[in-house]
Amino acid sequence: MPELPEVESMKLQLAKFLVGHKILGVEIRNPKYEIRKDIIGGKITGIRRFGKVSVIDLDNGYSILTHVKLTGQYIYRGPNLPKPYTLSAKVIGGIPGPHTLVIFKLDHDGVLYYNDVRRFGWIKIVDSGQVIADRFIDKLGPEPFGKPQGKPSLLTxxxxxxxxxxxxxxxxxxxxxxxxxxxxxxxxxxxxxxxxxxxxxxxxxxxxxxxxxxxxxxxxxxxxxxxxxxxxxxxxxxxxxxxxxxxxxxxxxxxxxxxxxxxxxxxxxxxxxxxxxxxxxxxxxxx
Structure with a gap:
């Protein structure tokens, strides 16, 4: 399961690729993922991480929380990633493919794919002001790369x-x-x-x-x-x-x-x- 360095690496790249993009639509390929349409039209303003949970913040007051668990993967394609694209063999079936469960369609021909072979990962939409109150995030202990004040708290x-x-x-x-x-x-x-x-x-x-x-x-x-x-x-x-x-x-x-x-x-x-x-x-x- 991805740990702090993996999710932090994912966060840093998502920030590089996604910030400034607007979400134009969402294609849900598995009924497990109930993505609220409220996020459509929202502009991505930042990416946060709480433990192993990544948070995509939008300018319309909503945030996308994701825990990729064992096999979840976010893959970006669009203008902020230079070509030629690289795709590891660990992305089984390619993108979009049989394990692509959610597709976020972005402006300027950008796309964010969520793949998950085992389908243990989860995605939820919450009000941005309620991210820290989320029942999963609220239970997280302090972490080595946390903040002296705030959440995630710093493990001194x-x-x-x-x-x-x-x-x-x-x-x-x-x-x-x-x-x-x-x-x-x-x-x-x-x-x-x-x-x-x-x-x-x-x-x-x-x-x-x-x-x-x-x-x-x-x-x-x-x-x-x-x-x-x-x-x-x-x-x-x-x-x-x-x-x-x-x-x-x-x-x-x-x-x-x-x-x-x-x-x-x-x-x-x-x-x-x-x-x-x-x-x-x-x-x-x-x-």
Missing amino acids: LDLFKQILSKTSRPIKIVLMDQTKVGGVGNIYANDALWLAKINPKRKANSVEGKEAKELYEAILTVLREGLKYGGASELAFVTPDGKEGKYQNHTLAYGHEGELCGRCHKAKFIKYFLGGRGTYVCPNCQK
């Missing part, structure tokens, strides 16, 4: 330590709990824990002091690396220009089962499932 080191101190759940489970820490998912949780030399099964409240600081800094590091490489395209993620991210080629622990640890060179990564998610650990380094 002190706040991070408080969050860990209040639960004995496994540290990896806490990092992936979107009500505790917004935007961190399986790939970056694995890599951050490896970088900080912490075992994913450790009780969260046992990670304190220097260790908590090192884990906090590790989270920031791996998220920034993920953003630098345009996210990870392990499953279906592509950026709106149709290209794949590259972080999957630079992971530290995730996906390295059976490979020698790149830090200690004494043990091979093992894989097990924790909370139903693949977890990668160096049995020598991570205590």
